[in-house]
Amino acid sequence: MFQILNEKGEVVNEDAMPDLSDEDLKEIMRRMVYTRILDQRSIALNRQGRLGFYAPTAGQEASQLGSHFALEKEDFILPGYRDVPQLIWHGLPLYQAFLFSRGHFHGNQMPEGVNAVSPQIIIGAQITQAAGVGLGYKKRGQEAVAITYTGDGGASQGDFYEGINFAGAFGAQTIFVVQNNQFAISVPVEQQSAARTIAQKAVAAGIEGIQVDGMDVLAVYAATKEARERAISGDGPTLIETMTYRYGPHTMAGDDPTRYRTEETDNEWEAKDPIVRFRTFLENKGLWSEEEENEVIDKAKEEVKAAIKKADEQPKQKVTDLMDIMYEELPAFLKEQREEYQEKESK
Amino acid sequence: MAQMTMIQAITDAMRTELKNDENVLVYGEDVGLNGGVFRATEGLQKEFGEDRVFDTPLAESGIGGMSIGLALTGFRPVPEIQFFGFVYETMDAINGQMARYRYRSGGTRPMPITVRSPFGGGVHTPELHADSLEGLMTQQPGLKVVIPSNPYDAKGLLIQSIRDNDPVIFLEHMKLYRSFREEVPEEEYTIELGKAEVKREGKDVTLVAYGAMVHTALKASEELEKDGIEAEVIDLRTVAPIDYETIIESVQKTNRAVVLQEAQKQAGVAAQIVSEIQEKAILHLEAPVLRVTAPDTVYPFSQAEQVWLPNHNDIVEKVNRVMNF
Numbered sequence: 001m002f003q004i005l006n007e008k009g010e011v012v013n014e015d016a017m018p019d020l021s022d023e024d025l026k027e028i029m030r031r032m033v034y035t036r037i038l039d040q041r042s043i044a045l046n047r048q049g050r051l052g053f054y055a056p057t058a059g060q061e062a063s064q065l066g067s068h069f070a071l072e073k074e075d076f077i078l079p080g081y082r083d084v085p086q087l088i089w090h091g092l093p094l095y096q097a098f099l100f101s102r103g104h105f106h107g108n109q110m111p112e113g114v115n116a117v118s119p120q121i122i123i124g125a126q127i128t129q130a131a132g133v134g135l136g137y138k139k140r141g142q143e144a145v146a147i148t149y150t151g152d153g154g155a156s157q158g159d160f161y162e163g164i165n166f167a168g169a170f171g172a173q174t175i176f177v178v179q180n181n182q183f184a185i186s187v188p189v190e191q192q193s194a195a196r197t198i199a200q201k202a203v204a205a206g207i208e209g210i211q212v213d214g215m216d217v218l219a220v221y222a223a224t225k226e227a228r229e230r231a232i233s234g235d236g237p238t239l240i241e242t243m244t245y246r247y248g249p250h251t252m253a254g255d256d257p258t259r260y261r262t263e264e265t266d267n268e269w270e271a272k273d274p275i276v277r278f279r280t281f282l283e284n285k286g287l288w289s290e291e292e293e294n295e296v297i298d299k300a301k302e303e304v305k306a307a308i309k310k311a312d313e314q315p316k317q318k319v320t321d322l323m324d325i326m327y328e329e330l331p332a333f334l335k336e337q338r339e340e341y342q343e344k345e346s347k
Numbered sequence: 348m349a350q351m352t353m354i355q356a357i358t359d360a361m362r363t364e365l366k367n368d369e370n371v372l373v374y375g376e377d378v379g380l381n382g383g384v385f386r387a388t389e390g391l392q393k394e395f396g397e398d399r400v401f402d403t404p405l406a407e408s409g410i411g412g413m414s415i416g417l418a419l420t421g422f423r424p425v426p427e428i429q430f431f432g433f434v435y436e437t438m439d440a441i442n443g444q445m446a447r448y449r450y451r452s453g454g455t456r457p458m459p460i461t462v463r464s465p466f467g468g469g470v471h472t473p474e475l476h477a478d479s480l481e482g483l484m485t486q487q488p489g490l491k492v493v494i495p496s497n498p499y500d501a502k503g504l505l506i507q508s509i510r511d512n513d514p515v516i517f518l519e520h521m522k523l524y525r526s527f528r529e530e531v532p533e534e535e536y537t538i539e540l541g542k543a544e545v546k547r548e549g550k551d552v553t554l555v556a557y558g559a560m561v562h563t564a565l566k567a568s569e570e571l572e573k574d575g576i577e578a579e580v581i582d583l584r585t586v587a588p589i590d591y592e593t594i595i596e597s598v599q600k601t602n603r604a605v606v607l608q609e610a611q612k613q614a615g616v617a618a619q620i621v622s623e624i625q626e627k628a629i630l631h632l633e634a635p636v637l638r639v640t641a642p643d644t645v646y647p648f649s650q651a652e653q654v655w656l657p658n659h660n661d662i663v664e665k666v667n668r669v670m671n672f
Contacts (some may be wrong), residue, residue, distance in 0.1 A: 166406070328513055
């Protein structure tokens with residue numbers, strides 16, 4: 001397993017140390033702290049009924065944000081349902097992320113220039129699509145990559161294999177990240193496959209595969225950065241497995257992790273917390289203070305509040321709105337139905 | 348003008364659009380060097396290069412998903428599914444994904460994809476090659492489904508499908524590929540999607556058909572004419588959206604209708620059409636609207652096709668029933 005920082009925040013692989021400025025390092029920490037707060041607030045807001053569908057992210061900050069930090073603006077993200085943080089840091093306004101959670105089409109309207117699609121609910125579908133985006137970039141001669149995320153359970157899908165295999169066969173500029181958080185809802189990764197690692201599944205596609213400490217933000221960043229370079233230099237796609245953990249439930253829709261996880265396992269992974277170890281690393285370098293961390297926390301809370309307010313202000317969806325986004329030009333049968341609904345809506 | 352078979356007209360349409368729009372990409376299993384298992388893409392790779400016309404690994408779901416990704420980067424994909432019986436492998440990519448993308452992105456991620464695929468019976472294919480599965484696709488909001496019955500329509504409809512900015516399923520009946528030739532203009536032209544064509548005018552009964560059943564309907568009409576029954580034959584050309592206007596107009600004139608399809612009774616689109624006729628024109632009807640369809644079994648073992656597939660005698664019989672109701 002590729003690692004740069006150990007659990008104590010000590011550099012254990014100096015040679016692999018990525019070239020990041022002090023400001024970059026601090027920015028990574030800010031984003032991780034912000035995202036942890038966002039997760040806490042989202043869970044609370046969900047419990048108050050002010051958010052809908054929500055898949056907790058705490059524990060996966062290094063995996064999600066370390067990989068995102070290695071990207072450029074022109075890179076295209078095809079996220080799974082847990083990968084909202086990457087979208088936010090790629091440019092999706094927070095209030096729109098909340099609208100996605102609530103189930104409002106405006107939440108999925110990526111602003112112009114934000115190269116991404118909304119979180120994919122069908123596990124595996126994003127993987128074949130990412131092969132297509134990566135091939136599209138190659139055909140356009142564009143120095144950009146597609147990056148897609150799935151979980152350990154997702155690596156059992158047919159589309160997972162087809163996606164990495166197509167990308168390999170076409171030399172697509174794609175990075176496939178499997179965030180192995182040890183459980184697919186209640187099913188432990190050992191029950192998904194007899195393979196020792198998910199990274200080794202890259203062998204079946206004939207592409208590069210690497211298993212990374214997914215609680216180590218520097219290792220995730222370095223692995224993604226390298227995969228990106230390889231992709232845009234024409235050396236094909238990479239499969240990155242990040243070994244991580246979700247501290248919360250699978251989703252907020254009634255999942256209770258105490259049914260399938262032991263306190264012992266939880267404790268074991270909490271000791272690996274990506275924020276704790278990166279904080280120690282930065283503090284040892286004199287780059288981080290409690291004051292700075294509190295600033296980020298306050299900022300996050302304020303922005304969440306403002307975003308929820310903005311989401312509240314979004315006009316309610318009408319059936320005619322939903323009809324208007326079906327086709328470029330409304331077919332006759334829908335025009336007919338549209339008139340019916342417009343009539344209803346005008347009452 | 349040139350005499351073309353339907354397969355030649357289809358190749359000609361793809362050539363036209365590959366030439367017109369550099370974003371058009373044609374790919375699938377064996378469509379490149381080999382020119383397709385039916386020669387639909389014959390010569391296209393040689394003319395436009397491997398970057399535009401290419402083979403893929405053998406995986407329909409991958410082909411569907413890849414098409415979405417290519418569309419997200421501004422391409423206009425024209426993938427092929429070798430036989431439409433294999434669509435089950437890629438149902439999520441088509442119905443679960445590309446059909447929904449414009450909507451799910453609030454209009455920001457359109458999918459200008461045309462999925463071409465052969466289907467249809469009468470040529471003794473092995474299992475799951477000939478099944479009529481258009482009904483599965485017409486039930487999916489966001490898709491358009493086109494089924495041409497002749498070379499002229501095939502070219503005009505395919506060019507229009509490729510230019511459409513929403514996903515189109517373009518189904519090609521295998522029996523019609525080379526069964527006859529007709530005059531097809533060499534220059535480009537389009538036929539609007541969602542518009543039926545009256546193939547034969549008549550005053551006594553409306554026959555609504557699509558695909559190979561259009562020809563069966565025309566054959567039945569000739570026999571009916573001998574008994575003094577003038578059937579009006581409508582070729583739907585597009586089965587989603589359906590041109591109900593043309594159907595209703597015809598039924599208001601003839602007061603009787605029979606809807607024809609090669610698919611099983613519980614499949615296809617016939618039930619939808621009957622339903623629409625009774626909603627819109629019940630007061631014009633002199634008899635119930637009947638259907639000519641295949642029986643509700645799995646598609647027949649090839650030696651049983653002849654007794655299973657609906658034929659012109661079935662049509663004559665049903666027409667006589669509505670005439671004598």
